[in-house]
Amino acid sequence: MKFVRAAAEEVIGLFVGDWSQTAITVVLLAAGWLVLSRLHVSGLSFLLALALAVQLVFATVAEARRARRKEATSQR
Secondary structure, rough: HHHHHHHHHHHHHOOOOOOOHHHHHHHHHHHHHHHHHOOOHHHHHHHHHHHHHHHHHHHHHHHHHHHHHHHHHHHH
């Protein structure tokens, strides 16, 4: 049973590196879908794309910092 659990965690980890960042992305997409379906303003789709791009950059930088800290502590 431990093998199956470990395998599932690895597979999920391939797609979901950080649960909080994934939740933020899902919230942004859901809010964008809700607003766009109600208001039908084309400029809002640009803002949604911009928000997702900023979130992606933030998540990438945070993951790089986390990896750097982990590497620094493992070398000590």
